[in-house]
Amino acid sequence: MIYTNITTIKDFIITGFPGLSPEYYGCVSFLLLLIFLAILFGNTFIVSVIIYERTLHKPVYLIIIYLAVTDTTFGIVTIPKILARYWWNDMKSSFGACFTQMYFVHSLGAFTSSVLMIMAFDRFIAIWLPFQYPVLITNKSVCVACSLCCVVTFTRMLGLVLHALSVPYCNLNVITQCFCDHVSIIQLGCGENVAYVKFVAFVNAMFSLLGPLTIICISYLCIIIAAVKMSYAERHNKVLSTCAPQIFITCLYYVPRCFVYLSSNLGFTFSIDVRVIITMMYSLIPCAVNPLVYCLKTKDIKKVLVHRFKRRQIDVAFKLDNKHNIN
Template identity: 75%
Template sequence: MSGVEKVQPAFQPSALALILKHTNITTINDFIIVGFPGLPPEYYGPVSALLLLIFLAIVVGNASILAVIIFERTLHKPMYWVIFHLAMTDLTFGIVTIPKVLARYWWNDMITSFGACFTQMYFVHSLAAFNSSVLMIMAFDRFVAIWLPFRYPVLITNKTICVACSLCCTVTFIRMLGLVLHASSLPYCNLNVITQIYCDHLSVTQLGCGENVIYVKFIAFVNSMFSLLGPLTIIIFSYTSVVIATLKMSEKRHKILSTCAPQIFITCIYYVPRCFVYIANNLGLNFSTDARVIITTMYSLIPCAVNPLVYCFKTQDIKEVLIKRFKRRKVCIVFKTDFKHNIS
């Protein structure tokens, strides 16, 4: 035996990793948003162009709906204030999510700061939950209109709708603040790559380390079930009651169903994909990363772009207002053209 003892280093890599795993210290300052992970570089242009078109459709479509409802006094009715809140939510969601993924494909800007990522997460989940609440209010409005028609003008007023939407918005944004703060309390040690087009709770928290990750995910799951299934239960009950009551009527059946059809369609394109994803996950159907990102993108962004078309073509009052304004604009253009021709 030699008298000289071999000195061991104070921290070996495995010991350091073990310490980081069990401490509440975040060692990363930013996240990298990959977007569509399996997308070849030669498709960056077409995909970003498609996303730009979706963004323009969301902004122009929903901004037009907001302007029409605000400036057309004949649309100052309870149902159209519900549509107003839906359009405002869709517009904000598009502005919060799409510009960052466009920057990723246009300028290769994939890095987002720690605070910006959690801020985006906060708005993504708050707006989605608020959208669900507004769809519930829309369904309840139709239920009261069909089952309590004489009480409808008293129970459902512009003030009632605005108060209900404001209350749902306030409660939702406060509740989601707790959810996001809970997620931000996790330590994030060495992984910072988000395989998604924006920061959402699932994609971010799976990068967390420490013993509380499972608990944070469970609380988020309970919260999401409450946000989705609670309003969905009321929505299904309301529209089922409306359909049953309508089928018993001998008159105005077509008019009532045509009034409810766009609302049911909007609800379906919001809920059906989300329910499919949750059911598939519970049945053990695993999607590839690319498929998961594409499905999430479709059920997040497509409804925001499609809803204004549904309002315009399936809602009689809005369609009539737009046609009237278009004809008025056309007459003004013809008049100006004739006036200039006569002068010359």
């Protein structure tokens, strides 16, 4: 095959789930629609609760807002296109649109990793330096930290995309994935620099994942050590229950990704279908499940929701009683 140094393709073809039989298109697209609605309404609900409930205007819940907005944006960026593929057989994505989607997919993923790191650091300060916590961790400091991570991450990922654009794309344009990502796109590149671009992208991915993950693991390890040293069982349980939602969300995000990277480096190979399914699961499931974790496992949010639900029941009962008395 003869390669040129000029990009000759104008569109990419997104296959979705490669081995999926047409008879299952309806079921799969319906499931994806449910996940999309869960991401959209679940995270919007959490953001609304935190914004409108003054008792939740605290640094830890501001971090949750950043995470919820990021999850919502990721769902909007990825799911509609794959739904169009199965509903209207729209498999084409223009060259520019595909690279734009790749930029947001990786930027949002790396930013999520940074937000989880800030969340772990917040809990570490709360447990180990409780008296300094109100001074060190404020709404303003959290907002500045998250905004700074956002700017740095999106700028860094712009370099990743521009680096991928430096590679010519000559003959192949079929992406065996549900959305445009760096791995799927760069495999279609031609020329001598493809291997170097892959290496730079791998180093960048390891920095985005393992850097924050190291800080997260150290933070939660210190929290667990602090909890074990506590003399009162009540305080011990309180610490673990406070950090449990954050630990669960972090595991939900990192464990599948680490499994995929480690498996690849240890020589384990997956079929294309399995790889696509795993990628979709670790990309979308955390975005849909996180709001449920906040509601069920976060004490303050659960308390607010229960209080509002009970108050609404009392208001309804009072109105019905008044109506009955009038009649």
